[in-house]
Amino acid sequence: MNPAPATHRARVTLADATTAKRLVDALTEALFEVEAALSAFERPDGRWDVTVDFADAPNEAGLRDSVARAAGETMAQAISFDTVEARDWVKASLEHxxxxxxxxxxxxxxxxxxxxxxxxxxxxxxxxxxxxxxxxxxxxxxxxxxxxxxxxxxxxxxxxxxxxxxxxxxxxxxxxxxxxxxxxxxxxxxxxxxxxxxxxxxxxxxxxxxxxxxxxxxxxxxxxxxxxxxxxxxxxxxxxxxxxxxxxxxxxxxxxxxxxxxxxxxxxxxxxxxxxxxxxxxxxxxxxxxxxxxxx
Structure with missing residues (x-):
């Protein structure tokens, strides 16, 4: 059996809900024609995690530009990129x-x-x-x-x-x-x-x-x-x-x-x-x- 294909993930943590919502709006517009699943969840400490899962490797520079416009250059540089197996992504999504x-x-x-x-x-x-x-x-x-x-x-x-x-x-x-x-x-x-x-x-x-x-x-x-x-x-x-x-x-x-x-x-x-x-x-x-x- 072939292993489940890896998906590509970008994640950033923001200080407040207002900034998170502004970023989510910017990303939904920017990624309208891209196969990507976007989620935003509040952490116990009041900060917000914004995560995007991509079917294909994302344009990292373009994504950083979108984040910079919505949430500032500091947040753009704070984005982390990694890959995750598809079945692990589903498991993580179910937790939320x-x-x-x-x-x-x-x-x-x-x-x-x-x-x-x-x-x-x-x-x-x-x-x-x-x-x-x-x-x-x-x-x-x-x-x-x-x-x-x-x-x-x-x-x-x-x-x-x-x-x-x-x-x-x-x-x-x-x-x-x-x-x-x-x-x-x-x-x-x-x-x-x-x-x-x-x-x-x-x-x-x-x-x-x-x-x-x-x-x-x-x-x-x-x-x-x-x-x-x-x-x-x-x-x-x-x-x-x-x-x-x-x-x-x-x-x-x-x-x-x-x-x-x-x-x-x-x-x-x-x-x-x-x-x-x-x-x-x-x-x-x-x-x-x-x-x-x-x-x-």
Missing amino acids: LVPVPAGRFVVFGGHDRAKVPGNKLGIEIEAALAFGTGHHGTTRGCLLLLDQVLKAHHPQRVLDLGTGTGVLAIAAAKALHGRVLASDIDAPSVRVARDNARLNETGHLVRVIRASGFSAPEFVEHGPFDLVLANILANPLRQLAGPMAQHLAPSALVILSGLLTSQATAVIAAYRARGLTPLRHLKIEGWSSLLLRSAK
Whole structure:
């Protein structure tokens, strides 16, 4: 049996949450088209570890430049680079994957399966080399807004755009007992999302496709959509405002996240210009999640 391929890791420790969030935002933008998994965790001493796992060897100089712009030259020089076996990376990720409650939903790893209350909809998501998975603050914000929406509405055509691990698509499929289209630009994420859908017994309900934006014919086939979930990044969200509006049903609801609170105004403006009205703005751990409605 061939050994598991090594992944490449970059890590830096920052003094406070504000700097860590600023760095995470800068790196998510800089690494948008790179196969990389980004995580940020608070240490017991109050400092923050920011770690990036790369499928291929990273551009170290470019990464240091990005860190220098966001957190200063001292932090850029403090970055450590090493390699780690893929199975070790998964094990390390699981140590940080604690259950995330959000309304009726609980996102958890298999090691915490016994901790999920019987009256909750559990979504089991295992750590893996999936890219574009998002942060707990954004995932929780989307799930809280989804929970709110489904108390008053029963959308028939649902899209999870930029699905990552598939968590939002799985949540919608479980709560609605209905079909969901999920898409991602990243091939590893598509594979992981499909695996997670099967793991959660929603493989027959969640269809996962690889697509950039709204370019695939499946968007026309499955639309127009009554509900769209998009937990990605601020810049892509702004760029997708026009194409998304063209694929919405009248009075459709849209949940957006993956943006820092400081970026919310610009994203809201982009969607207002396309006829969407903001209904709610959740702020969790410095991240924003938005609920909007299209024109009637």
